[in-house]
Amino acid sequence: MKDSNFLKENNARHMWHPMAHPADSLANPPKIITGAEGVRIRDVDGHEALDAVGGLWNVNLGFSCQPIKEAIAAQLDSLPYYSTFRGTSNDAVIELSWMLRDFFAPDGLTRAFFTSGGSDSVETALRLARQYHKVRGEAGRVKFLSLKKGYHGTHFGGASVNGNANFRTQYEPLLPGCFHIPAPYTYHNPFNETDPAKLARLCASALEDEIAFQGAGTIAAFIMEPILGAGGVIPPHESFMPMVREICDRNGILLIADEVITAFGRTGGWTGSRLWGVKPDMMSTAKAITNGYFPFGAVLLSDKVVEVFESDTTGRAAIGHGYTYSGHPVGAAAAIACLKETERLKVNENAAARGAELFAGLNGLAEKHDLIGDVRGGHGLMCALELVSDRAAKTPIDKATIGKIYEATYRAGVMVRVSGPNIIMSPPLVLTADDVAKIVSALDDGFAAA
Structure with missing residues (x-):
């Protein structure tokens, strides 16, 4: 390490x-992380x-997953x-x-297109939807179509x-033809509805209204996170995604599940879609596919989509899209080792148990x-939170106060993430009950300091 x-x-x-203002980074230098082991930095x-x-x-498996490290090293020696x-x-x-064909078989997904990360995976899914x-x-x-807060x-x-x-606003004009419906967000929504089931129906009705307004024959796909992540961890009612699936089917619209965050066990199910009993037409993944040890991602495709592409005789199904690092052998080797460990450790079950404890805390x-x-x-x-x-x-909390809470929580021994008025937690899935208690205790100290 440098001095x-x-x-x-x-x-x-x-x-x-x-995700930072350059001047703010200069005035308030970021924390310099120099080491990590297990679930600690x-x-x-x-x-x-x-x-x-x-x-x-x-980093679902923590920072010390030896099988992934060894797989990366071995692949670099044989084919970098x-x-x-x-x-x-x-x-x-x-x-x-x-391996992915077997892992995602319950989701009805049988082919993969490899990318360099989550944004690449989303871009790929959108392009393939239009081409389909x-x-x-x-x-x-x-x-x-997509969700506000998504x-x-x-x-x-x-x-x-x-x-x-x-x-969005600093980069507009963006891609034309993109429209948003209200998210099933009980704390803030235009319907002033706090009942999750009723709100789900209202949001589904808004989707149907938007489809009717735009014209079903003009819409390629609806994309959604099974649980909204970066928007503030917004879980919909269990009825919402099945309703979306039915509406999309009825109107000939593809359903893209953005599972860059939710795939591989984070929700307590192996995928967020599976948690709600829904089979999407496409699924974007990345992040935990290599435990964060190598930039890598994949779009998984259903048989409905696969059949259209693979049976084409016109040439229109030739894929004019890809990345230099699509299917990178080192990333693939990391993903193989990661998937084996993910399944061996049954991290979805631990995520469900520890998640319930954290939520209660x-x-x-x-x-x-x-x-x-x-x-x-x-x-x-x-x-x-x-x-x-x-x-x-x-009334949203002011930036200075949430900053004090963040700093005090860090001093108490826990790193959390601040996003707007939200404190977001997405710890490794190998967390223990004692680790959960530590998170709650440190946050308690953080709030006390504020």
């Missing part, structure tokens, strides 16, 4: 950080903290890179595609279907601290 004085002097001086000053962020939703563009492949990606309809002879189906990455396509203005904090307006979670290790300065008015 700590060198690191601090050059922190944020020569790079811009994602260590900063440049030697301070250790339990990582309740899980890297960025992706080769393209999977037309005419060549590699042994690792072939094995991985076979063109191959079928419905070239007019080009529009996309997050789908930062490429122009993903930003266009994003439902959060923070990721956070609800206990809400009874104690008036700054907590809403507690969201209850489905695996995805939880959020929405903070307010006035509970009755639901």
Whole structure:
């Protein structure tokens, strides 16, 4: 490691950080993380903290997963890179595609298209959705529908279907033909409806209204997260995604499940779609597919989509899309080892058990601290606290106060993530009950300090 004085002097001086104002990074230098082991990270000053962020939703197996490290090293020794563009492949990606076919079989997904990450996966799904309809002879189906508060990455396509203005306004005009419906978000919604089941029906009706307004024959796909993640951990009522599936089927619209966050056990189910009993037409994945150890992703495709592409005789199904690192052999090797460990450890079951404990602990904090307006979670290790300065008015907390809570929680030994008025938690899925107690205790200290 470089000298700590060198690191601090050059922190944020020569790079811009994602999702941050460059001037703010200079005025408030980011924490410099220099080491990690298990579920804990260590900063440049030697301070250790339990990582309740899980890297960025992706370090499901913790920071010390030896089988993945060994797989990466072995693959670098045998084949560090080769393209999977037309005419060549590699042994690792072939094995991985076979494994993913079995893993996602209950979701009805049988083919994979490999990418370099989550935003790439979303972009790929959107492009393939348009192409699917063109191959079928419905070239007019080009529009996309999605949820307000939804997050789908930062490429122009993903930003266009994003439902959060923070990721849109400074980059507009974006992709035309993208429209949003209200999210099943009980704490804030235009219907003032707090009953989750009723709200789900209202949002589904809004979807039907938008389809009727736009014209079903103009819409390519509806994209949604089974549980909204970056938008503040918003779980819909169990009836919502099945209703969306039925509406899409009735109108000839593809359903894309964005599971970059929710796949591979985080929700307590192996996929978020499976949690709700829904089989999507496409699924975008990344993040936990390699435990964050290598940039990698995949779009999984259903037989309905596969049959249209693979039976085409016109040439329109030729895929004019891909990335230099699609099916990267080192990434594929990492994913193979990660998938084996993910299944061996049954991390979905641990996520469900520890998630229930964390959700209960956070609800206990809400009874104690008036700054907590809403507690969201209850489905695996995805939880959020929405903070307010006035509970009755639901007035969002100010930036300075939430900053104090964040810093005090970190000093108490837990790293959390602040996003707007939300404190978001997505810890590794190998968390223990003692780790859960530590998160709750540190947050308690954080709120007390504020």
